[in-house]
Amino acid sequence: MNSREETLQAELEERIRFETLLADLSARFVGLPAEALDREIEEAQRRICETVGLDRSTLGQPSKEGVPQFTHAWAIPGCMPAPHSPAAPLFPWATQQIQGGHTIRFSSVEELPPEAAMDKETFRRVGTKSCVCFPLLVGGKAMGALSFGTVKAERQWPDELVNRLRLVAEVFASALARRASEEALQNALETVEALKERLQAENVSLRQDLQLLDGHPEILGQSTALRDVLAQVEQVAATEASVILLGETGTGKELIASAIHDLSARRNRRMIRVNCAAIPSTLIESELFGREKGAYTGALTKQVGRFEAADGSTLFLDEIGELPPEVQVKLLRVLQEKQIERLGSSMPIPVDVRIIAATNVDLEAAVQKGKIRQDLYYRLNVFPITVPPLRDRPQDIPLLIHAFIDQFSRAMGKTITSISRSNLDALQHYPWPGNVRELRNVIERAVILARGPRLSVEVPSVQPAGAPTSSAIEDVERAHIVRTLERTGWRLQGKGGAAELLGLKRTTLQSRMAKLGIRRPTPEHGVGT
Ligand SMILES: Nc1ncnc2c1ncn2[C@@H]1O[C@H](COP(=O)(O)OP(=O)(O)OP(=O)(O)O)[C@@H](O)[C@H]1O
Ligand SMILES: [Mg+2]
Secondary structure, eight states: OOHHHHHHHHHHHHHHHHHHHHHHHHHHHTTOOGGGHHHHHHHHHHHHHHHHTOSEEEEEEEOTTSOEEEEEEEEOTTSOOOOSSBSTTTOHHHHHHHHTTOOEEESSGGGSOGGGHHHHHHHHHTTOOEEEEEEEEETTEEEEEEEEEESSSOOOOOHHHHHHHHHHHHHHHHHHHHHHHHHHHHHHHHHHHHHHHHHHHHHHHHHHHHHHHHTOOOOOOOOHHHHHHHHHHHHHHTSOOOEEEEOOTTSSHHHHHHHHHHHSTTTTSOOEEEETTTSOHHHHHHHHHOBOTTSSTTOOSOBOOHHHHTTTSEEEEETGGGSOHHHHHHHHHHHHHSEEEOBTOOOEEEOOOEEEEEESSOHHHHHHTTSSOHHHHHHHTTEEEEOOOGGGOTTHHHHHHHHHHHHHHHHTTOOOOEEOHHHHHHHHHSOOTTHHHHHHHHHHHHHHHOOSSEEOOOOOOOOOSSSOSOOSHHHHHHHHHHHHHHHTTTOOSSTTOHHHHHTOOHHHHHHHHHHHTOOOOOGGGTOOO
């Protein structure tokens, strides 16, 4: 063999070795588990460098934040490995070339153009003499770079070699892309799992609510007023009609709502409750109607609304008077069309929901003030039930007192056998602005304080003017409102009225008063003016 033949022979051998290696690599990378990929890439970098006689190979990819980063490297022993640092500041020109989809190739650092001054310096510093660098192209876009280089001596990069090495870059690119899409899929699955878990958690919390409802004491009372209410409850329960419960705070509206649901054909599914006053107005819409992921900034997950949750059951909309007008419009539409649209979606979802609403504000006044839309008012006002305040049914008071004493003494493990006649009388004559809730709290407190079998219940005094006796925020607010009202002779509106002095709208003041149990004292109780 002459020397030319020898060269050809050597070239052929090298080519065969490389083709064999490439075939082997392609086979290994197919079906490679994601976690084995990194190791396998570095191993391949080593084998290629050794086969071709190169000193170093480095792979870089953008981090999660999009900053190009060296992620895989191999180098001959004694050679400085690629730094684990962002690539762009060190190789600004090369980064730009790669991002533009161009291959970089130089036999000597001197070949680099003047605009690559920074890159040139870095190459020198890390000892690179010759280098070829490929973009890792996926769908025509560079998602990283793969470089091969020498440090011991400069070398040429014939086209044939460059083309073969490019094939390696392609194998790496597709393996990395496959892993990225697998990871994206995995993330999506995890999101679905998390959503499922949340939904289950919500079910649990709703069921806990239900247990509380289940455990509600019977609706106690013997007054004609309450019997009337219960007769209406029985009448309407069997129908599908919307019900609105009116009445002061603490009169038992929620209890009545549960009773209607429990007597209805929908009783096998739990009643879903929404307190319109407790949910910020910006969230109420998605609470009620649900939302798709990304419906608005911060909507990271899909949410099933309460309407959907109440499908086939009853939705109790408490404090309906607090619903923002734009949500009232939507609510009305849902009531008419019996279908909802989640926020961020225009796909209608049919829902079969019976509505029970409740409010302690004067609804007609709210309509007149424009706080409640008239059309919604008519829609909900199909079957209004007014729960009378406790002072209008004093016959119920002794019964409730005995039931609450029994309930609390049992719960606290105390034996209470009596309460004085005069004490009962006094309690029966108190106006109970906070109604049954207030009575219940007063009895609970008395049972806590009880030292023996005879219970002595302190009768609350109608909040007098002067310093509040408690510094709880509600008590302070109540005292302040009462004092202002007394100053204005209980005049709410107009110039110098309590609403103006307090800087509130009259309706707002009225709903605060109802919430805090503030009523103008009646003359027979001899308090106030
Ligand atoms: N007739 C009744 N028998 C027994 N307990 C009652 C009765 N009415 C009300 N209660 C009790 O009084 C408390 C207040 O009742 P509820 O929450 O139903 O009032 P509400 O009218 O919804 O008040 P608010 O308007 O402030 O929401 C609850 O603990 C409830 O169980
Ligand atoms: Mg209530």
